[in-house]
């Protein structure tokens with residue numbers, strides 16, 4: 001009951017995860033996408049501002065070039081020309097000439113209006129030759145920023161241009177207004193011209209961010225700061241575009257989960273029903289003993305014949321039984337069938353009976369009891385029971401498994417390692433566990449191509465088995481060549497279609513009488 005309850009809970013959890021996962025992934029995806037989008041927009045805004053400022057800057061330097069011819073004049077003849085240049089050109093607040101600390105000619109204020117420091121409302125930075133600098137205001141327009149361009153000769157005379165900050169600020173506002181950006185522009189480390197305002201953030205998830213960029217041509221740096229609201233808006237847009245897809249994905253995942261659960265449940269139910277209705281059969285595949293030239297015993301292999309006549313492949317239903325926690329009931333059922341059928345057999349004492357045991361069963365507390373009960377039912381027949389384990393069985397709970405196997409071995413049960421070479425078993429396991437047989441997987445047998453040919457892995461496995469004093473069995477032997485090769489290399493047992501296919505109990509008895517002592521490959 002508790003088991004069913006837990007299963008129901010885990011099914012519910014799976015459905016919940018399947019439904020929520022696409023939504024959560026969608027949230028994360030749109031969150032990062034929105035951040036990238038904000039960044040892309042900031043980069044575009046910063047690029048636009050830099051480009052525009054560079055254009056204005058280039059115009060200012062062109063103007064400086066035009067003004068250079070008036071550097072040495074006393075502002076008598078060029079006055080009109082300078083006034084024209086200053087008032088007719090776009091962007092400029094004033095242009096003029098200077099000599100030492102004094103302005104000699106100004107397009108805005110005429111001849112000798114004052115000093116350069118008075119013009120820029122502060123101390124003039126000491127820069128030689130050509131330089132540019134952003135300032136907070138000028139004598140005529142104290143509260144509006146500007147950018148000052150100076151060309152100064154070694155004689156301390158020179159020409160200047162004051163670019164009107166309003167042009168730049170109008171442009172900055174145009175770029176930033178739509179997205180609520182705060183933009184800054186700074187020339188040569190001077191005054192920071194700023195438009196827009198962004199409140200500082202207190203939200204960790206959605207916060208504003210600042211992108212900074214610099215001109216490659218001039219000492220101009222700009223920054224674009226986005227607000228939390230912009231980040232949220234971008235995320236909302238991305239999420240609503242993604243939402244329908246996320247809902248479809250959620251439904252799809254839930255559908256897949258439901259299907260998977262149904263399939264899973266049906267495997268478990270079907271296996272239970274199969275056991276109840278006696279749909280499982282056991283076939284026995286004979287094993288040839290090379291030295292004694294006779295059938296040494298059989299390996300029991302489970303078969304599932306559905307009531308509608310369909311056969312389910314053992315590798316499929318065994319894997320499903322293992323996945324669904326049904327392998328132990330199924331193996332107990334198998335042991336019961338074998339014990340029932342073996343009562344009718346007439347075999348010599350010492351006849352081998354191999355049974356496949358799953359890793360989960362070995363780790364179960366009832367494992368010893370299950371095997372002992374099985375052995376007790378066969379005691380009269382004096383058969384040798386061999387438990388066939390895969391390498392996987394040895395890896396988990398190693399010492400506990402080793403103890404259980406050692407106990408059973410003391411009671412006359414033998415242990416074989418099955419499908420050797422296909423698992424991930426370290427060779428040390430072969431020493432640590434007390435084993436009797438090593439069954440070489442048929443993949444290695446298939447590699448045999450000629451009697452003289454080299455099959456290095458197979459040869460190494462055979463020689464390893466000999467060194468460890470394990471008896472060795474070749475599985476899946478299908479050709480006389482494979483048989484000869486294995487025989488020549490000291491393999492003790494042969495199992496495969498060359499000798500016999502798996503047979504039901506009655507067919508096995510008939511086969512033993514007729515062919516039990518004929519070597520593999522003898523025609524019918």
Ligand SMILES: Nc1nc2c(ncn2[C@@H]2O[C@H](COP(=O)(O)O[C@H]3[C@@H](O)[C@H](n4cnc5c(=O)[nH]c(N)nc54)O[C@@H]3COP(=O)(O)O)[C@@H](O)[C@H]2O)c(=O)[nH]1
Nearest residue numbers: 301302314315318334356357358418419476477478496497
């Ligand atoms: N835990 C349990 N596992 C079991 C049980 N019964 C079977 N199995 C495992 O299922 C896998 C598939 O088994 P099956 O389809 O029965 O195949 C066996 C033989 O029929 C096949 N075989 C034997 N000789 C040949 C051959 O010459 N050629 C060829 N192509 N196939 C051959 O090999 C399988 C025997 O495998 P093994 O157990 O490794 O000796 C398989 O992994 C079974 O172990 C069960 O009751 N419990």
